[in-house]
Amino acid sequence: MATFKEGINGPFKGKVGSVIGSSWRKIHYMKGMRKVKRNKPKPSDKQAVQHHKFRLLNRFFMPIARVLDIGFRGHTSRATAKNVAFGYNYDHAFVEDGDQIKLNYPALKFSHGSLYTAGAEQASLIGEGIKVIWDPKTYGVGGAMDDVGYAIAYSVSSDLLLCQTALRHEGEVVIPFEEQIRGPEMHVWLFFADSRGKQVSRTEYIPLTDPEA
Amino acid sequence: MDFFYDKSKPKVKEKSYGKLAVQQRLRLAMAFLNPLRSIIAQTWLGYGKGNKSKAFGQALKKLIQDAIEGQYPDQWIAPDRVAISIGMLPSVEIQDVVLGPEALEIYFSSEENPLAKAADEVVLVAYSPDAGIAGRNPLTCTRKEGYIKVDLPPQLQATPFHAYLFVHSASKKQYSKSVYVGYMNNDGINVDMPEEDRA
Secondary structure: OOEOOOOOOOOOOEEEOOEEEEEEOOEEEEEEOOOOOOOOOOOOHHHHHHHHHHHHHHHHHHHHHHHHHHHOHHHOOOOOHHHHHHHHHHOOOEEEEOOEEEEOHHHOOOOOOOEOOOOOOEEEEEOOEEEEEOOOOOOOOOOOOOOEEEEEEEEOOOOEEEEEEEEHHHOEEEEOOOHHHHOOOEEEEEEEEOOOOOOEEOOEEEOEEOOOO | OOOOOOOOOOOOOOOOHHHHHHHHHHHHHHHHHHHHHHHHHHHOHHHHOOOHHHHHHHHHHHHHHHOEEOOOOOOEEOHHHOOOOOOOEOOOEEEEEEEOOOEEEEEEEOOOOOOOOOOOEEEEEEEEOOOOEEEEOOOOEEOOOOEEEEEOOHHHHHOOEEEEEEEEOOOOOOEEOOEEEEEEEOOEEEOOOOHHHOO
């Protein structure tokens, strides 16, 4: 789609004849009137697979758009953080299980940056939720005590995604996930952002461990 | 090393060999030095005329000039030729290296030199470009102490890493050129990095 910066009379908004002037994230553009296709053809098998993949990933990222805003802030100039996250994850986000396509949860990333991850991350189920612990030290490079850790937990059966934050020096956080809504399959991720929210770390996937073990 | 782009994706426009080679060099250098930005901002500050990003640019330039080997598309970084610090201050001589499960210890000595002062501080950096993680000594160690220890971050306890040593004056205005201690992996300490572990 063509875009224009400043026309002879400047950008316009609204309907002019058969075109509509509009803007999104400071990009001025024109679009045609909506065409209603009465006999829309059915998607081919390959198209259906692509549609399914788009739906899966978009739906997964939708509830945590605010967390993605932090995780991909450095890469959003003319795109939303959700779109950047979508593009970054798309190539490795799926696994084929027979005929089914599922999300590859351990490979999903919610951030990208050079801030240091904590190391020694562990996640375990406790009564009131999921306890995530990490190494609170900074080792003099690449991280600060007041970095904010974003712990994200997802229950596949209840399709619920929760995020809880804590400072790096605290070394732990509890994500409130009640037992009734947990389900058998849970996934946990952790990333850090500096106190100004400008630098972020990579996302670490943390396998759940049994607290009794 | 961590790249934001996908290397397996074909490029839309065909670029010249020279352009691709230069781009790969810059990408490798950037990925290697970026996790060490906070250290380089101090150690190269004099060469950046007080500007942190200029200092990083100078370190990047030096790495591309000195430490990249091979021909495109098989270029790699020779970590022993990377200078994470630069300056005129005399460095120290490494006497012994002890690699433990959670710490790296180094015994060193220093030759008599008019520029070398007993109060100069020694810094030891353990760094893994693949993990994007580094650690430095938490306690101040001086030239006359002859011993330095760095606690390894949990990520480096399981993966191989490089170690660098450098010296700076007490005022942090003068720095030495960094010394490459070696490549630490499960087999122990090697000065040369194995071919399969190259970045």
